Ligand SMILES: [Zn+2]
């Protein structure tokens with residue numbers, strides 16, 4: 394049987410309708426059944442709610458939120474003004490709480506890698522709307538230790554990076570920066586222990602020279618203490634990276 398283009402289009406339409414009957418899309422957040430749209434896991438309404446608001450005013454470098462509304466981004470927090478961090482800019486879409494926290498938790502721990510696409514889209518729209526510098530020419534997802542990768546079966550920061558690579562036509566490097574040792578979860582440690590915990594945890598490997606002279610965009614899902622971003626940026630800058638920007642979905 395020969396199917397011309399028109400028949401093909403009808404067929405794919407009917408297949409989609411059929412699939413919709415048997416496997417309706419249910420929003421991971423509000424559980425409403427929704428039609429095919431821009432997103433696969435979260436309905437448009439919930440996505441719009443997540444894009445609105447955001448972090449509010451914060452430090453011009455690390456993005457740490459201020460309790461007072463300064464209405465400008467030229468102020469720096471105490472840490473950044475006493476000694477600038479190794480990265481040039483760090484931003485997150487919003488705080489790590491409520492629905493957003495649940496979604497990221499599902500994405501990371503409940504084996505729902507498909508959510509990465511929707512969260513990636515959210516990240517892209519945040520960067521475009523918030524005036525995030527777009528002159529990066531290399532994407533580096535914050536590396537996950539090999540053993541952890543095998544346990545989980547997928548790499549959340551890499552899935553986010555894939556979306557950005559497609560949108561901005563920028564290459565991803567996963568060989569340049571590696572996690573050299575497995576570390577205890579940062580949240581369980583005190584400030585001093587956190588820095589100690591990550592000492593030597595990341596290293597340049599393989600084509601480590603890939604970052605030389607580049608403006609790198611480091612990606613991670615959640616910013617907890619900021620020490621991981623700090624350590625990765627330090628290693629990249631020591632390896633000759635021209636600039637390092639960091640972006641995460643949420644900030645704890
Ligand atoms: Zn919803």
Ligand SMILES: [Zn+2]
Nearest residue numbers: 452455470473
């Ligand atoms: Zn700061």
